[in-house]
Amino acid sequence: NCVLPSTHVNSKHVMDVYTSFTRLSLMSFRLKFVFGPCALQALDLVDQRAVTCLSSPSGRKAFQVIGGSGRLYTCFVSCHYCPCPAFAYTVLRRNEGPLCKHILAVYLCQSMGVTQQESVSDQQIHVLRNERQEC
Numbered sequence: 001n002c003v004l005p006s007t008h009v010n011s012k013h014v015m016d017v018y019t020s021f022t023r024l025s026l027m028s029f030r031l032k033f034v035f036g037p038c039a040l041q042a043l044d045l046v047d048q049r050a051v052t053c054l055s056s057p058s059g060r061k062a063f064q065v066i067g068g069s070g071r072l073y074t075c076f077v078s079c080h081y082c083p084c085p086a087f088a089y090t091v092l093r094r095n096e097g098p099l100c101k102h103i104l105a106v107y108l109c110q111s112m113g114v115t116q117q118e119s120v121s122d123q124q125i126h127v128l129r130n131e132r133q134e135c
């Protein structure tokens, strides 16, 4: 039996909720398909607003992501680098492409416009970059 919504239920609202739910599931599904299980953890980080973009006067950028354990990871999207163990692991398994939940969270936050912004000096960015020799 098909139960139709009664007339006093705002069916447009129901449709809106349904549409956003479908979109969200579809997005989670796509992310999971493309990026594997780290996608859902990355979405959690986005939810927690765990990504901060540090930018210097000369336009250099670094991203700081607070991981699930509360550890702070400094990622450089420009050279595609994160210091976490998962990243090192995917770099070794070259067929998967280097990606971890932190870098994915940075991309997601950037595309949704929910990155926290922080200004730092060129000196500070320089110090962060020096910790990562190859960048």
Ligand SMILES: [Zn+2]
Binding pocket: 073, 082, 083, 084, 085, 086, 087, 100, 101, 102, 103
């Ligand atoms: Zn990472």
